[in-house]
Amino acid sequence: MLNKTIEKNGKELRYGYTTGSCATAATKAALLMFLNQQKWETIKISTPKGWVLDLVLHDQTFSDHEASCSVVKDSGDDPDVTNGVKVFSKITPSDQDGIAFAAGIGVGTVTSVGLSIPPGEPAINPTPREMITQEINNILDSEAVKQLSNLPKGWRVELSIPQGVELARRTFNPKLGIAGGLSIIGTSGIVEPMSEDALKASLKLELSVLQARGFKEIIFVPGNYGKDFSDELGLDENVLVKTSNFMGFMLDEAERMGFEK
Structure with a gap:
């Protein structure tokens, strides 16, 4: 320990x-x-x-x-x-x-x-x-x-x-x-317990993978309720990312990485 x-x-x-x-x-x-x-x-x-x-x-x-x-x-x-x-x-x-x-x-x-x-x-x-x-x-x-x-x-x-x-x-x-x-x-x-930096790094990794796979458009939702709503609309779950409390951070990262929408 x-x-x-x-x-x-x-x-x-x-x-x-x-x-x-x-x-x-x-x-x-x-x-x-x-x-x-x-x-x-x-x-x-x-x-x-x-x-x-x-x-x-x-x-x-x-x-x-x-x-x-x-x-x-x-x-x-x-x-x-x-x-x-x-x-x-x-x-x-x-x-x-x-x-x-x-x-x-x-x-x-x-x-x-x-x-x-x-x-x-x-x-x-x-x-x-x-x-x-x-x-x-x-x-x-x-x-x-x-x-x-x-x-x-x-x-x-x-x-x-x-x-x-x-x-x-x-x-x-x-x-x-x-x-x-x-x-x-x-x-x-x-x-480090409850590390925001670790959570942000995990979320950025999801963006990197989507970028490498050639996706230009992504869907951000805060959590499970957002995902459920996305599913009801029939949106592509392969480009969906749960941002938790870091929506602003992820929007900035998506723009920086060149996602179009």
Whole structure:
């Protein structure tokens, strides 16, 4: 648990950490278990925000051909559907150079243009990829590991979230063109509770996807009542975006991005 708080509207709200941080910690621990052939109970990682997380590990297994473990996602006081889920990482040696990412059960695959990851790739966002790669390289660059013999040319990192298929239906993922599960996300590694910036970023992402798909006209509604009215009018739900309290912000963004109507 991350015991850092922020005051919002007179309330002390607790920070959490992202699925990207969970995946990074699980991958780092899995690699250490594979290389040392011993069990780890906790693991420390650095985050882009500058905070160091010390996370508890679960489901640790290792052998001479792979290792895996999980970290439980803690969203703090943010209303996040992924709170409490286990994020697993399985690492296996590869005869291919570098680090290859794979989507296990419950982690989605990108199927549409307009996102930061190209179609066909696992829905593991750029920052988590960078975090995982950095932690792997830090381990491999250590003097103790450099002295090991028969190290593989590369590594395969498979991330999974067993509850991800079901939970993804409650997220933007199906509409954004991410199939089969959740995304591994996070730009700072930390979840700020009730963050307006995070909500705005999600809404802007919807616009980016619609723009990349070639749509010139979009429909904004504040929420579910607006969507119901739109449905009654027979309007195209594929170009409908719920803006919540950010209608003005979204109108400005739509104009900036060149939408015509």
